[in-house]
Amino acid sequence: MKYIIALDQGTTSSRAVLFKEDGQILGIAQQEFRQIFPQSGWVEHDANEILATQLGVLDRVVREHNIDAASIAAVGITNQRETAVLWDRKTGQPIYNAIVWQDKRTAPLCEDLKKRGLDDYVKEHTGLVIDSYFSATKIKWMLDNVPNAKEKAKRGELVFGTIDTWLIWNMTQGKSHVTDYTNASRTMLYDIKALAWDKKLLNELEIPESVLPEVKPSAANFGTFKFNGKDIPIAGVAGDQQAALFGQACFEPGMAKNTYGTGCFMLMNTGTKIQHSKNGLITTIAWGLENKVEYALEGSVFIAGAAVQWLRDSLHLIDQSKDSEYFAMKALGSNEVYVVPAFAGLGAPYWDMYARGAIFGLTRDTGKDHIIKATLESLAYQTKDILNAMEEDAGIKLASLKVDGGASANNILMQFQADILNTKVERPEVIESTAMGAAYLAGIQIGLWKKEIIVRNRRIQKTFISKMDEDTRVRLYNGWKKAVKRSMDWVDDK
Secondary structure, X not given: OOEEEEEEEOOOEEEEEEEEOOOOEEEEEEEEOXXXXXXXXXXXXXXXXXXXXXXXXXXXXXXXXXXXXXXXXXXXXXXXXXXXXXXXXXXXXXXXXXXXXXXXXXXXXXXXXXXXXXXXXXXXXXXXXXXXXXXXXXXXXXXXXXXXXXXXXXXXXXXXXXXHHHHHHHHOOOOOOEEEHHHHXXXXXXXXXXXXXXXXXXXXXXXXHHHOOEEEOOEOOOOEEEEOOEEEEEEEEEEHHHHHHHHOOXXXXXXXXXXXXXXXXXXXXXXXXXXXXOOOOEEEEEEEEOOEEEEEEEEEEOOOHHHHHHHHHOXXXXXXXXXXXXXXXXXXXXXXXXXXXXXXXXOOOOOEOOOOOEEEOXXXXXXXXXXXXXXXXXXXXXXXXXXXXXXXXXXXXXXXXXXXXXXXXOXXXXXXXXXXXXXXXXXXXXXXXXXXXXXXXXXXXXOOOOHHHHHHHOOEEEEEXXXXXXXXXXXXXXXXXXXXXXXXXXXXXX
């Protein structure tokens, strides 16, 4: 028996998922790590803690299932995207905490780039919009604010990476400084048409090209990881949302999936064609495989599962995230409360860095059940915002939406998602699509699997069909749009 291990390095936890050669999951190990908030709107991680937890869960899942390292055929890596790490090339130590994709500190830098008229250039070459979400301005901030960083970078002494690059560097003892097309396409520094780092943007941001990793296809040889005395190839890498698109077998143009994780991310495969959005979506690389690059349209909701964590950790309305389903059920059919969870601004299709979270429609009889229900519904409303834009851009009416991620296990949320979209929602038996995508990419690279097997392996656990009448759907969605409008442009210290 051969095994493939997917390392799924997320925003709040590191996970290792052990796959058998028939594509079935044998075991999962997970560990949360610290979220660091030095100032309002700042979000950081300790890169060394990420590394320690990721290697720790890998070791644990192997030990728990008594797996011999010699039978591990390959490792695949999928990761939180855009989060930026800068480290010393000699010592391997980060010069600053990892700046997380949710971090807002570089909003003024983004405003400066917009004033310099770079919006169209960035969109044309990188497929992205200018936003603090992406890695580029995070790198610039570290170079500008960490003592001696700029000089060290100019001398070639610093190394940049998204989290995949950081893990691979350490797993290969500094031999591989690499990333894949999907992660490179999230930096706001990579030309997705030319498949090269963009020299104009590097100059504008004063980032030396020497800090950047080599970019490879998503299924490739990323280096060798010595584990328990055995050399194991790192053979597949993709950012978490592209990995989920692959794991859900969205191989044909027009196929789409939505992942309900810390954020909520909908991607639609557009094939080998770069499709630019007229509706606030971004264009990204879906994957590089078999000597060709495929693209996707993406809509990003910054706060999704994190809103449920907010109910649990900040408001203490629930003890566990899964309790949200029970309390929301008690409020079904009741007064219309809207939660706009714009804690980190609004992503697609609004792209408002200055929006902030708000609750609307409160009355004297509003209780915690209503707020919990409204928080869950906010995930579905934000998904509808994105799907509307996607259908308009691609000229395709989506027949069904494939879902995955932790919150997709919530039946109340999935039913409301089908209701508000008026679209069939398909939940697979295995909702670990992100890890599965990384494992499949690694398996394809070493010749263990083919794409046809992935399609054959996919099983639907439950399909949700809309039960809502059109008048109710329109009324509820109009209320949501009104709530969003009132939460926008809240911070006025631009």
